[in-house]
Amino acid sequence: MSTVAVIPGDGIGPEVMAEVLKVHAVVEDVFGTGLKTEVLPYSADWFLEHGDVEIDIQAIRRDHRAVLLGALGDARIPDNRHAIRVIGGLRQQLELGVNLRPVRLRTLRHCPLKHVNAVEDVDLVIVRENTEDVYVGVGGTVRGGSPGHVAMEVGVHTRWAVDRVVTAAFELARSRRRRLTLVDKSNAMPSAGPLWQGRFRAIAASYPDVECDHLYVDAAAMELIRDPARFDVVVAGNLFGDILSDEASMLAGGLGVAPSASYNPDDTDFAGVFEAVHGSAPDLVGTGRANPLASVMSYSLMLDRLGLRAAHAAVERAVDEVLCGDLLTPDLGGTARTDEVGDLICRAVARHDKD
């Protein structure tokens, strides 16, 4: 039997994950995927109750085919230690080096840019390296004495990880509009820059059919707004990919509709971790205003990666239908509640046959 681990997490995580589980129940009814879910309790409450304990990430990998993650982040844990344990632990220990963050506009109403006048102009994927850079935990703080407080955060970039994510990005570009943009800051980072640029150029030689492009991250942030249509696939390091993906999400309606998939291209048994780009949104907790679509869309990416094509197609159609309708949460200009949008997705999936 296949199981998927579900970590609802903190804040709105449990609220949006409840909708995903409802959608999954309907998918099971209609498509019989045989995927069971098991809820794991890792959250700020759990950490505060148990203290700072290790999580057996390898056991999660062994016992499950994928992880669905809500969000982790809670003001009671200001150093975010629990989130880093779980999110960083999964990404680094399971070598989930590729993080796909697609952004696709369904209806012009959801794009805030007045100069975007075709939905096709916003259809891009950010491919974020997911294990290295300043996320490796190298660095520290020196206090006291003169000049006082010094903090260091060291970015680590290995050729192995760069090759893996750049290759995944070229493959993805080849399956899409065949255009790949490398984003870095090689003008200010003379160690990381040449590694990324050199490997990008070397790997590009095997993909002569893919048009290559390069932007510094500051200019890329501007170009995403000026001319989103120029982007197909964007590959970036961990930190720049993180920042640009929140920005890019806004082109299609914002964090409420931004899904993500993290996977290890060499691991054929474990599909990966599927989570919304957004966080625990403390400002929305308990209001019923959280948009569940980003998590539903992440669930849909999981179905795709597990090869459950019909179920994936049905959920995608349901999301398209809901996004083009009027029953939307406040982030998309509507007045609907989290559970109403979840119910609508369920009904749309239930209407689809097994084709």
Ligand code: NAD
């Ligand atoms: P956030 O993504 O939680 O929220 C940013 C803004 O987007 C807020 O205004 C919020 O209301 C809105 N928003 C987010 N999700 C939404 C949704 N589903 N529907 C409608 N609006 C939504 O980012 P933040 O406020 O910077 O961080 C809050 C906490 O979440 C922090 O502890 C942070 O570390 C954590 N975080 C966790 C993850 C994760 O678990 N993957 C990701 C990002 C941030």
Ligand code: IPM
């Ligand atoms: C994300 C989040 C995380 C990250 C935080 C919570 C550590 O912003 O998944 O995008 O920076 O990767």
Ligand code: MN
């Ligand atoms: Mn982020």
